[in-house]
Amino acid sequence: MIKTKKKHYVYIFTIILILVFFISFGIGRYPVNVVQLLKVLLSKFFPIDKDWPDTINTIVFQVRLPRIIGAMLVGTSLSLSGAVYQGMFKNPLVSPDILGVSSGAAFGAALAIYLSFNTVGIQITSFIFGLIAVGLVYLISTKIKEDPIISLVITGVLVGSIFTALTSLIKYLADTDDKLPTITFWLMGSLASISPRDIKAIVLPILLGIIPLFILRWRLNVLSLEEGEAKTLGLNTARLRIIVIMCSTLMTAASVSVSGMIGWIGLVIPHLSRMIVGPDYRILLPTTLLLGSTYLLLIDNIARGLTTVEIPLGILTSLVGAPFFIILLLTNKRS
Amino acid sequence: MLYVKDLSCGYKDKPIVEKVSFNGKPGDIICLLGPNGSGKSTLIKTLVGLLEPMEGSVYIGDENIKTWTWNRRAKTISYIPQTFSSTFQYTGLDIVLMGRTSYLGFGSSPTEEDERIALEAMEMLKILNLKDKIYSKMSGGERQLVKIAQAIAQQSKIIIMDEPTNNLDFGNQITTLNYLNKCADRGMMVIMATHFPEQALSFGTKALLVKNGGVEVVEEPEKNLKDADLKKLYDVDVEIVELRRKDKIVKMCLPVY
Structure with missing residues (x-):
């Protein structure tokens, strides 16, 4: 196959991800060295004599492992959603946050927290409002007769701001002792409080999002062409578009429900991946998955390792992402 | 093989072209001629299924293709629009x-067999050199040939093009037409909208003159397309002249200034 020459990127990025995965265990206030780490991890599968303190067990399995897996899952979900939204909307400037999907999902989650729903309830509400947001953006943007690329971005910002306002309303109404701090802290975008239970709750919806997209990855290429071309090449665009929106919104909502608003990653990573391996989804999706999880894992390591006080993740991703978006805006018209 | 019967097409409830009937068979090159805005593109979009017929029907063999899925259509009809995807x-x-x-x-994704078919189509048009070139950075002529190769790889029996030689330089126009001719020789049916009556005069097996919401069918335009038809169609004074080139007679369409 022609693509074999690009396949080596996938191997390289897999190795990098594995390295970053192991390094991440060593970052944090309590030191865990490599030997201890390997022993602790392997002890789950093989009988190994325990010669390490219990604290290490707790730190590795209750604190760091969930956080590392969480960063990888959230990074993957937001990046993949961005990659497929960009193709579906034929617009390289969109991502779950720019389209307002994240804000919609965040409003849903805030509402669910306010109404004291359980984790599954939070995810479902989050998913529904994510779908409403992307549906609204899609409907409104098709009615605007201006440059479709920019009008989609603007519609996304507008719809997003409506949901942000509604979220503020929930915060205003929320109980200041209990729910307000929970909502506020969670909205900032952080993986600090992620628990093994959270991970269990989001694995399934995220896999339900990823698997169909991987199965349909060739068709995503055709979907990214002009509507008329895609149809006359034999693609049932209406059906595929619904599947794509469902999958990416499901992943976004699952991520938002545990990590709050982590912006920009859905824009930055698909672009970076496309620069490296090109637009063919057959290779773009695996690359985006690997880079997305590595990127968020790295940023999260910085968030928790750089200073003694933890920096919310959303702040760091914005500091990287917003300038990146400005560069894209400035170069987009010329190309 | 293709039977169009009393086809009316347009947008919403505004008909643009009405009561179009014509047939096509393998090897035909059917040229749609007509002034700007006469409805050539509307007719083409209806034939490929992007617009629903307001009345009448399109048959392939003895089947009305109205209920065909996109997938089924794609195996029979390929479409080359005027615009190109370039995101x-x-x-x-x-x-x-x-x-x-x-x-x-x-x-599923394309197999090696699919790739072989794609490369063969590119080889047939002698554009293997465009294999790794970025499509959105190609010239108009290169893009047109890539789209024709796509249609060949699609193995459809009918190829429908909206102004294939628009925006092409003189050389690329001729190259494109030569390859379309080759497609017809291989048994494909070519339907194309064009602004150049000479294309109908030299390649066309049939011309459809689209004007004022109607379509007039001219069989064998080489013999039957007359100055008067073109004068009426475009509202200008033109003259069809014959040039003898070696032992062949070439018809040209000259404006009278």
């Missing part, structure tokens, strides 16, 4: 390979 930087081969989509199972 993402696909290579020439990626684009040609997309012609294979209708043959792939719902969840």
Whole structure:
């Protein structure tokens, strides 16, 4: 196959991800060295004599492992959603946050927290409002007769701001002792409080999002062409578009429900991946998955390792992402 | 093989072309002639299924294609529009390979066999050099040939093009027409909208004159398309002249200034 020459990127990025995965265990206030780490991890599968303190067990399995897996899952979900939204909307400037999907999902989650729903309830509400947001953006943007690329971005910002306002309303109404701090802290975008239970709750919806997209990855290429071309090449665009929106919104909502608003990653990573391996989804999706999880894992390591006080993740991703978006805006018209 | 019966097409409830009837068979090159805005593109979009017929029907063999899925249509009809997708930087081969989509199972990607078919189509048009070139950075002529290769890879029996030689330089116009002619020789049916009556005079097996919401069919335009038809069609004074080139007679359409 022609693509074999690009396949080596996938191997390289897999190795990098594995390295970053192991390094991440060593970052944090309590030191865990490599030997201890390997022993602790392997002890789950093989009988190994325990010669390490219990604290290490707790730190590795209750604190760091969930956080590392969480960063990888959230990074993957937001990046993949961005990659497929960009193709579906034929617009390289969109991502779950720019389209307002994240804000919609965040409003849903805030509402669910306010109404004291359980984790599954939070995810479902989050998913529904994510779908409403992307549906609204899609409907409104098709009615605007201006440059479709920019009008989609603007519609996304507008719809997003409506949901942000509604979220503020929930915060205003929320109980200041209990729910307000929970909502506020969670909205900032952080993986600090992620628990093994959270991970269990989001694995399934995220896999339900990823698997169909991987199965349909060739068709995503055709979907990214002009509507008329895609149809006359034999693609049932209406059906595929619904599947794509469902999958990416499901992943976004699952991520938002545990990590709050982590912006920009859905824009930055698909672009970076496309620069490296090109637009063919057959290779773009695996690359985006690997880079997305590595990127968020790295940023999260910085968030928790750089200073003694933890920096919310959303702040760091914005500091990287917003300038990146400005560069894209400035170069987009010329190309 | 293709039977169009009393086809009326337009947008919403505004008909643009009405009561169009014509037939086509393998090897035909059917040229749609007509002034700007006469409805050539509307008719083409209806034939490929992007617009629903307001009345009448399109048959292939003895089947009305109205109920065909996109996948089924794609195996029979390929469409080359005037505009090009250029958001993402696909290579020439990626684009040609997309012609294979209708043959792939719902969840599958192209196989090596599909790739071979795509490369063969590119080789036939002598554009293997465009294999790795970025489609959105190609010249108009190169893009047109890549789209024709895509249609060949699609193995459809009918290829429908909206102004294939628009925006092409003189050389690329001739190259494109030569390859379309080759497609027809191989048994494909070519339907194309064009602004050049000479294309109908020298290649066309049939001309459809689109004007004022109606279509007039001229069989064998080489013999039957007259100055008067073109004068009426475009509201200008033109003259069809014959040139003898070696032992062949070439018809040209000259404006009278």
